[in-house]
Amino acid sequence: MLAFPMSDGGCEHLATVVGRLSFSLLLLLPWLLAMEQGSTKKQHSQQPEGKSNIHVYVRVRPLSNEEIAQGEKFSVQLSRDEQSIKVLDRGYSSSSIAFQFDGCIGPTVGQEEMMQKLRLQKLLNKVLEGYSSTVMAYGQTGSGKTFTMSGRQEFLQASNNLKSPTDGLIARAVTYLFGATKSQSTENNPKSFTIKASYFEVYNEQVNDLLRLNCAPREVKWSPNEGFYVADLLLVECEMVDDVFSVLDEGAKNRKMGSHNLNKDSSRSHCVMTLHMDSHWKLDDGPTIIRHGRMIFVDLAGSERLKKTKSSGDMLKETGNINRSLFTLGKVISALAEGKRKDVIPYRESTLTKLLMESLGGSSLALMIACISPALSAIDETMSTLHYASCTKTIVNLPLVNMDEKDKVLRLA
Ligand SMILES: Nc1ncnc2c1ncn2[C@@H]1O[C@H](COP(=O)(O)OP(=O)(O)O)[C@@H](O)[C@H]1O
Numbered sequence: 001m002l003a004f005p006m007s008d009g010g011c012e013h014l015a016t017v018v019g020r021l022s023f024s025l026l027l028l029l030p031w032l033l034a035m036e037q038g039s040t041k042k043q044h045s046q047q048p049e050g051k052s053n054i055h056v057y058v059r060v061r062p063l064s065n066e067e068i069a070q071g072e073k074f075s076v077q078l079s080r081d082e083q084s085i086k087v088l089d090r091g092y093s094s095s096s097i098a099f100q101f102d103g104c105i106g107p108t109v110g111q112e113e114m115m116q117k118l119r120l121q122k123l124l125n126k127v128l129e130g131y132s133s134t135v136m137a138y139g140q141t142g143s144g145k146t147f148t149m150s151g152r153q154e155f156l157q158a159s160n161n162l163k164s165p166t167d168g169l170i171a172r173a174v175t176y177l178f179g180a181t182k183s184q185s186t187e188n189n190p191k192s193f194t195i196k197a198s199y200f201e202v203y204n205e206q207v208n209d210l211l212r213l214n215c216a217p218r219e220v221k222w223s224p225n226e227g228f229y230v231a232d233l234l235l236v237e238c239e240m241v242d243d244v245f246s247v248l249d250e251g252a253k254n255r256k257m258g259s260h261n262l263n264k265d266s267s268r269s270h271c272v273m274t275l276h277m278d279s280h281w282k283l284d285d286g287p288t289i290i291r292h293g294r295m296i297f298v299d300l301a302g303s304e305r306l307k308k309t310k311s312s313g314d315m316l317k318e319t320g321n322i323n324r325s326l327f328t329l330g331k332v333i334s335a336l337a338e339g340k341r342k343d344v345i346p347y348r349e350s351t352l353t354k355l356l357m358e359s360l361g362g363s364s365l366a367l368m369i370a371c372i373s374p375a376l377s378a379i380d381e382t383m384s385t386l387h388y389a390s391c392t393k394t395i396v397n398l399p400l401v402n403m404d405e406k407d408k409v410l411r412l413a
């Protein structure tokens, strides 16, 4: 049945909420709909099991046909062991700068092979154990962020379960997670999962729910248990992997429609899709242990805005007008890389960095894919991306299981 637990922002009548859903989403509703937060309270209740650096991979896209026709040259070269990348000075390898990463993924690597190279499975398995994991794509506009995260087709087709070889990381990760939930539960060890999805964008410091058309921007709130979160975001319960694909489809359509109607520049928006995976694990004659795993996928705005903002020197005007979130993201990454104290990291200066606080120097596991164009004409952007990616690599997180307070008592007993 439909469940509408009270959220911080109050409870809306079912008819109002359903009325706001677009028709296509309604068609797909065997799902339960619930308002964000009410049913998903979590607490960090465990000692950290260890430090974990943010893993950083670079992905180089191929030159486009147009670029080839224009006689573009390759500006980068991967090392044989795929651990480092050289930026060639004006196309000649004699004078060049090398950057080390967890891995470098070349232009001929397809989507499936990319998944193996990223070793994403470990991050996904941690979500099943109740950790939060974040994957974010960073880079200039046109460098392959959306291709990497979502694949070539802008709209994923419902029921098109991994039929396209260009399907992106989100579709593949979600398919893996659903498969893994089934294999985790045995007769002697019954474990069930409740899976919900949310999808929002941060544009001009506003949070828009991509699963609800025509609703007012959502508020970012803070609570001692949750940290920063988006209030009253629609959470869609997903029983099958196709349900998540429908959510992705809906979010991509609404993002496109929103940017068309309002004449927005979509390369300035940050898109965040979250899979909330709550596991219920019944101990023999004992209580049920509940864990709140989160898989967060972030397709960031084009990083060239960051560079433009920095180079102008007129920080106040630029951060206000261009993209405060992207600018602050750069500041947060730099401050964390310099080892500054947590209380002086400027997370609170932008919407995105508030919401990514757990992913950058917090209690989440995280992986960044820095996407770059190989074109010599993009060499400045490439250098900037590799610089921030290098800083990100040094950021240390302390991953924690998200569990309820009562489970903490059980563990200590
Ligand atoms: N690894 C890749 N292989 C093939 N084509 C790619 C790859 N990465 C990006 N592209 C293509 O390059 C173009 C720009 O990619 P896109 O993902 O839209 O960039 P961004 O999201 O960073 O702005 C698209 O036409 C996309 O299909």
Ligand SMILES: [Mg+2]
Residues within 6 Å of the ligand: 145, 146, 147
């Ligand atoms: Mg994009």
